[in-house]
Amino acid sequence: MESNDRSAAGLQGRRILLGITGSIAAYKAAQLCRLLVTAGADVQVVMTPLAKQFITPLTMATLSKHPIRVEFFDPENGAWHSHVSLGEWADCYLIAPATANTLAKMACGIADNLLLTTYLSARCPVVVAPAMDLDMYAHPATQQNLHTLAERGIRIVEPAEGELASGLHGKGRMAEPETIVAFVRELLADGTTSSPTLSEKKKSLQGKRFVVTAGATIEAIDPVRYLTNHSSGKMGYAIAGELARRGAEVTLVSGRTALDTPVGVRRVDALSAAEMYEATTAAFAEADGAVMCAAVADYTPAEVADRKLQKGDGEMTLVLKRTRDIAAALGAAKGNRLLVGFALETHDEQAHAEAKRTKKNFDFIVLNSLCDAGAGFRGDTNKVSFIDRAGREDMPLMSKAEVAERIADKIEKHLVSCSAV
Numbered sequence: 042m043e044s045n046d047r048s049a050a051g052l053q054g055r056r057i058l059l060g061i062t063g064s065i066a067a068y069k070a071a072q073l074c075r076l077l078v079t080a081g082a083d084v085q086v087v088m089t090p091l092a093k094q095f096i097t098p099l100t101m102a103t104l105s106k107h108p109i110r111v112e113f114f115d116p117e118n119g120a121w122h123s124h125v126s127l128g129e130w131a132d133c134y135l136i137a138p139a140t141a142n143t144l145a146k147m148a149c150g151i152a153d154n155l156l157l158t159t160y161l162s163a164r165c166p167v168v169v170a171p172a173m174d175l176d177m178y179a180h181p182a183t184q185q186n187l188h189t190l191a192e193r194g195i196r197i198v199e200p201a202e203g204e205l206a207s208g209l210h211g212k213g214r215m216a217e218p219e220t221i222v223a224f225v226r227e228l229l230a231d232g233t234t235s236s237p238t239l240s241e242k243k244k245s246l247q248g249k250r251f252v253v254t255a256g257a258t259i260e261a262i263d264p265v266r267y268l269t270n271h272s273s274g275k276m277g278y279a280i281a282g283e284l285a286r287r288g289a290e291v292t293l294v295s296g297r298t299a300l301d302t303p304v305g306v307r308r309v310d311a312l313s314a315a316e317m318y319e320a321t322t323a324a325f326a327e328a329d330g331a332v333m334c335a336a337v338a339d340y341t342p343a344e345v346a347d348r349k350l351q352k353g354d355g356e357m358t359l360v361l362k363r364t365r366d367i368a369a370a371l372g373a374a375k376g377n378r379l380l381v382g383f384a385l386e387t388h389d390e391q392a393h394a395e396a397k398r399t400k401k402n403f404d405f406i407v408l409n410s411l412c413d414a415g416a417g418f419r420g421d422t423n424k425v426s427f428i429d430r431a432g433r434e435d436m437p438l439m440s441k442a443e444v445a446e447r448i449a450d451k452i453e454k455h456l457v458s459c460s461a462v
């Protein structure tokens with residue numbers, strides 16, 4: 042619920058034109074419309090003729106509280122549906138789902154239906170949420186079209202990786218409605234009224250690439266049981282979102298969490314410490330820096346039973362072996378790239394955090410103590426201290442979003458001094 046509430050802010054009274062194209066993901070447009078309306082937006086819907094096969098105009102008209110437009114003329118009375126006035130009316134034109142076909146036509150300027158003519162005449166920001174099969178999405182033609190659209194200032198809500206309607210697994214699932222709503226809210230909160238090009242939206246971390254690890258790892262004991270910890274992933278997700286907001290390209294290597302992927306962030310799921318090691322070291326090879334926020338298991342079962350372990354009458358001993366320390370591996374290879382670590386301590390916090398910073402070669406470490414009220418797992422607040430070579434800086438109790446901002450500020454300062462070396 043929390044992410045829905047966050048995405049609701051800032052949409053009150055905004056006029057959203059929702060374009061729906063013919064993809065199986067059109068069923069999610071109902072939820073998308075409902076979330077926008079609940080957030081106070083005035084939503085009108087335009088559909089391609091094929092979209093009507095996937096979701097009925099009646100459903101969309103009921104949810105948006107406006108008649109739906111599909112054809113250039115009303116078939117009943119011949120009234121002209123003006124694509125120009127629809128485009129003028131909207132504060133944002135959101136096309137979700139956007140099929141490969143519609144994206145291709147948008148890139149070429151083809152205008153053979155009302156949704157597309159409206160696109161060509163719209164002066165407001167345009168957002169597309171692609172939805173298609175993994176091979177269609179990966180096809181060079183689709184990628185080229187998306188690139189062309191991005192260069193023209195169209196905002197793209199990246200599709201997610203996961204199970205597709207075809208039964209295949211890969212990238213192409215339309216982003217979840219909550220993620221799309223959050224994207225639109227943020228876009229409109231920027232105060233943007235016309236569609237700026239990408240270069241106009243210059244951000245402080247534009248051109249930088251970061252890896253952020255977040256969440257808890259899970260280590261299998263047998264096909265049923267596993268070892269894990271209390272990390273919710275909230276802090277790492279907030280950092281990934283903040284770095285992306287500042288224009289960085291962010292790969293979020295995520296353990297187990299129940300959170301939505303932050304807007305503009307590429308998420309790679311890695312559940313065990315070993316998977317997280319592989320995903321993080323691979324992403325770091327291309328990155329300018331990394332923030333190690335995940336709660337990674339230090340030990341994993343020496344052997345994973347391939348069948349469920351049966352209980353006996355007596356005690357049971359589980360033999361554990363060490364996992365690889367991801368942060369230490371990155372620290373050894375980092376050169377003058379930036380590495381930020383976390384330390385969650387229950388006692389001797391300063392000494393432990395300093396020792397970790399040196400051992401793992403962190404530029405700075407973010408210390409949270411479980412002794413502080415409002416700090417640590419699950420909650421939405423945190424109380425942290427930054428420790429770097431220059432010393433210790435204590436922060437007051439803040440929301441995790443604010444802590445993420447302070448961490449991003451500190452990263453920016455350290456990047457300046459890294460590049461000055």
Ligand code: C5P
Nearest residue numbers: 333334335337365366367368382383384
């Ligand atoms: O040694 P400890 O787990 O307390 O160190 C904490 C820091 O190291 C955190 O930044 C955490 O994300 C990182 N870490 C890691 N790989 C491990 C263990 C910890 O990246 N296997």
